[in-house]
Amino acid sequence: MQKTGWKTHCFGRLLVDLPAAATINGKYEMRGAPIEKAPATAQGNAAGYIDGRERELRAQKHTTKGSMFLRRADFAGGSAMLLSWDQPGQEYTWKHDTYLVSGSNVFMRRGLVSPSLADRADEQEGGLARGFSARGSEVPTGTGFCIDGGFIAGNEYWPESFQVHVKLPSHPGASLIISSTTQNQVEPSLLDRTGGIGALLAARPGIGTLRKGKTRDTAIDGEEYLVAGSDDGQRLYTFAWEVPGKAESVAEPNITVELMVLKQNRVGDDNPYRPAFTNDEQALELWDGVVRSVRMRPGSI
Structure with a gap:
């Protein structure tokens, strides 16, 4: 045709x-977690947006553990992961909010993680952050996976x-x-x-x-x-x-x-x-x- x-x-x-x-x-x-554009208020303001989300989590109360916020991991290029309790009334599942930053572009992914695997989450999300870059409509030439407006380098099986x-x-x-x-x-x-x-x-x-x-x-x-x-x-x-x-x-x-x-x-x-x-x-x-x-x-x- x-x-x-x-x-x-x-x-x-x-x-x-x-x-x-x-x-x-x-x-x-x-x-195991979706990757999508972060809200418009995050674009061009990654540090301010991530800091604001951390403050929100610190202010939210857990039934027995005080704050919902657990800890933060910072990665290269301004990317970061925030770990928090998944629900105010439970103590066995954490949630990660990962922000992938490339220039003025901010993407995010959210998922659940077992406390026993938290260090592994640091390594996993940090690896994604290192391999992430924003892109336009051009077709990449390197090893990796295209998302809408972004690219994740690598060919490891996940x-x-x-x-x-x-x-x-x-x-x-x-x-x-x-x-x-x-x-x-x-x-x-x-x-x-x-x-x-x-x-x-x-x-x-x-x-x-x-x-x-x-x-x-x-x-x-x-x-x-x-x-x-x-x-x-x-x-x-x-x-x-x-x-x-x-x-x-x-x-x-x-x-x-x-x-x-x-x-x-x-x-x-x-x-x-x-x-x-x-x-x-x-x-x-x-x-x-x-x-x-x-x-x-x-x-x-």
């Missing part, structure tokens, strides 16, 4: 091409994942979901899980399989199952592509791409039906353009 104007995005350790007008909303996790939701203005009602995760064990493949669906679809009028099977024309071999159907004059789609990946592998994670077009509700004169695609061929063209572009970023491992 013609991909004029499409843009290459870095998600995790993957590269994916999407139409220029795509709007993207992503969630990223590293080592739990890491992302899920991005994509909306396309030229295809109203269509949603793309792209996700990837490392895994401790490999689950049954897409085709194995959906083996019995074909008979169910055959029994329902207006619903059928457009394509099903292994993909060999993609940068990474995977499996796809593409279903379309009609309901009250609306054309609906459920497309799925999956790479099973390998266990405990940063280089070969589980990867999935989904395209969904669900039935539009309240269709009437004031809210007319707007088809996502003019026909099945257009839906398949967009699908192939995205799925065939999914590849590991060179140098990411």
Whole structure:
């Protein structure tokens, strides 16, 4: 298909091409905790914001331990971790608030930690801080994991994942979901899980399989199952592509791409039906353009 104007995005350790007008909303996790932009009041004011959060925690009262605040660890570049009790009435779980600073940019991640593993949390969060940097829309060249507006250097195996939701203005009602995760064990493949669906679809009028099977024309071999159907004059789609990946592998994670077009509700004169695609061929063209572009970023491992 013609991909004029499409843009290459870095998600995790993957590269994916999407139409220029795509709007993207992503969630990223590293080592069991989400990483996201800190509030706007923290941007350009990392030291003041972190100091303020420490004061807030010191002022909050624990039922038996005095203050909710436990201690602070400072890392290079202005990054820091604040340890506190998770709940005012319990004494067995701590919470870490880690602030990753790069220039005027501040990101944060929050998670729970056992008191017996607190020193390990210092090492873990300090390692993330040392490897963290802010980035724009450019594609990095070094080893590491892309998040929205940031980059975490390294290729050590830890739990890491992302899920991005994509909306396309030229295809109203269509949603793309792209996700990837490392895994401790490999689950049954897409085709194995959906083996019995074909008979169910055959029994329902207006619903059928457009394509099903292994993909060999993609940068990474995977499996796809593409279903379309009609309901009250609306054309609906459920497309799925999956790479099973390998266990405990940063280089070969589980990867999935989904395209969904669900039935539009309240269709009437004031809210007319707007088809996502003019026909099945257009839906398949967009699908192939995205799925065939999914590849590991060179140098990411």
